[in-house]
Amino acid sequence: MRATLHSSQWLSRDVREVILSPHKSLNYRPGQYISIARTGREPRCYSMARAPSSDNRIALHVRRWPGGSFSDVMMNESRIGDEFDITGPLGAFAFPEGAGPVVMLATGTGIAPFLAMLESVLAGNAMRPITLYWGMRNEDDFYARHVVGDWTAQFQHFRFVPVLSELGSGYVQDLAAREIGDPANTHVLACGNARMTDDAFARFVTGTEIPVASFASDAFVPAKDGSDAAETGPDSEAKSAVRLFINGQCLHAPAGETLLRTLKVAAIPVMSVCGGKASCGTCLVELDADWSERVPPCSRTERNLLSCLPDTGPLSRLSCQIRVTQDLDGLAVRLSSYNPTTKEFSV
Ligand SMILES: Cc1cc2nc3c(=O)[nH]c(=O)nc-3n(C[C@H](O)[C@H](O)[C@H](O)COP(=O)(O)OP(=O)(O)OC[C@H]3O[C@@H](n4cnc5c(N)ncnc54)[C@H](O)[C@@H]3O)c2cc1C
Ligand code: FES
Structure with missing residues (x-):
């Protein structure tokens, strides 16, 4: 709209x-x-x-x-x-149901969805303990401090912990991990740069007793990743392991990356608005009919998104959700909006 x-x-x-x-x-x-x-x-x-x-x-x-x-x-x-x-x-990032403590980890403008959640949740009657850790480089960067400060004064069950990396207090996820008493009973939400959200997942979920369902994150993955350009070049042909046919054009690509990233590295301007989180649908591709059974099936998240998108069918897939492996040698897909002759992509 x-x-x-x-x-x-x-x-x-x-x-x-x-x-x-x-x-x-x-x-x-x-x-x-x-x-x-x-x-x-x-x-x-x-x-x-x-x-x-x-x-x-x-x-x-x-x-x-x-x-x-x-x-x-x-x-x-x-x-x-x-x-x-x-x-x-x-997106599906939301304040969790339940009664246990909630820990919010934010870096930079990753505070934005938490401000929206807190505005709606704190006004309710629930006395659920909420701690917000917000990481910034220096003091002046805490732009919403007055709003958060008012909430701290007004609501006893809300705590705000500013984390200044300049002062060497570590990262938000480090500090939270040290302070959280009983993580098994706690919901952890993380939002901001992907390094923080990935690290928080590793700390609070991987190898712990905490169920994945108690952790949610939204990573602000840049749509234009500077590293893509660095990896595009003559070298990628030398490391070729898998052949991909994009709108009939053969591309040699190393195995291991997602199809989305492989396309980007090959300078095919596929869109990726959500940064590969299966929530925007802009990285849509159509599988060649011969490949519909050979590509690993959709996860529930991918299936849910595909079912909401217009103009999709049984061969539609999200390129960010397909990992290019040796088994996919010869994979043929179409990007409906990509013209391989002019190398143009229409949105
Ligand atoms: C789900 C989601 C929610 C988001 N919410 C917000 C939000 O509330 N507020 C907000 O400010 N941003 C948010 N972002 C990030 C935002 O979408 C853009 O990626 C960001 O604003 C940069 O876009 P741009 O067009 O200005 O820069 P681009 O033209 O995409 O990039 C310009 C240059 O800046 C670099 N760059 C851009 N972003 C980053 C980064 N994160 N880390 C390192 N280098 C970077 C690029 O490598 C490039 O060289 C969100 C992203 C996602 C996926
Ligand atoms: S990049 Fe958003 S769904 Fe694939």
Whole structure:
């Protein structure tokens, strides 16, 4: 749907709050995100930073990345009243059901979905203990400190722990791991950079007694990953192990990566708005009919998303969910919007 830029303001030296008025009602749960694009440009994902409101406006906290095709351009060029294309709500990140303690781990603008959750949960009657760990480089970066400070004063069951990596207090997940008393009874939510969310998963779930269901995360994986370019080059042919046929064009690729990443490394401009988390559907491919039984079947998450997307059929798959192994030598897929002759990709 379309959304109009209602207002925007700097929250810190590199984070801007952007308020949008979607043209139709956007019924989201705190924790979810949207994808947003200027007309004809690549979309990016941003989490809603406030609980749903009766005026149907949504707030996003956008960190500026120098040269960023959305963040930098939006901050330099957008004016009040500009229109954007938005898709959503997306994602399954949400405040967990139950009564046990909840630990929130955030880095940077990863605080956004937690602010939305806290705004809605703290106003309720539940006295569930909630601790928010928020990691930043320096003191000035804690842009929502006054809001969080008010909640700390108002709600005894809410605790806020700012974590300054500059002061050597370690990372949010390290500090939380040291402080959590009985992790078996605790829900852990992590949001922000992927290194933190992956590390938190390793700490709180892998090799512990904690069920995976007690952990949830949303990683702000960049849509444009600088490392892709570095890995694209003549070397990739030398390491070839698997042949892939993309719209009939043969590509030699090393085994081990997801199909999405393999396509990106080969400079095929496939989209990946959610960064490979099976929640946006932009990395869609169609399997050749001969391959429908040979590619490992969909997970439940992939199946759920595919069932919601328009124009999908039994051969549709998410390229971010297929791992390229030796067994897939000769795999043939189509990207409906990719033209291998002109190397153009239409969104
Ligand atoms: C589910 C989800 C929710 C998100 N929510 C938010 C949010 O609420 N607030 C927010 O600010 N961002 C959020 N992001 C990240 C956001 O979608 C964009 O990736 C980010 O704003 C950069 O986009 P851009 O177009 O400005 O930069 P791009 O044009 O994509 O990149 C420009 C340059 O910056 C570098 N870069 C961009 N992001 C990173 C990064 N994370 N780490 C290292 N280098 C990077 C790139 O390598 C590139 O060189 C979310 C991402 C996901 C997947
Ligand atoms: S990249 Fe979003 S579903 Fe695959």
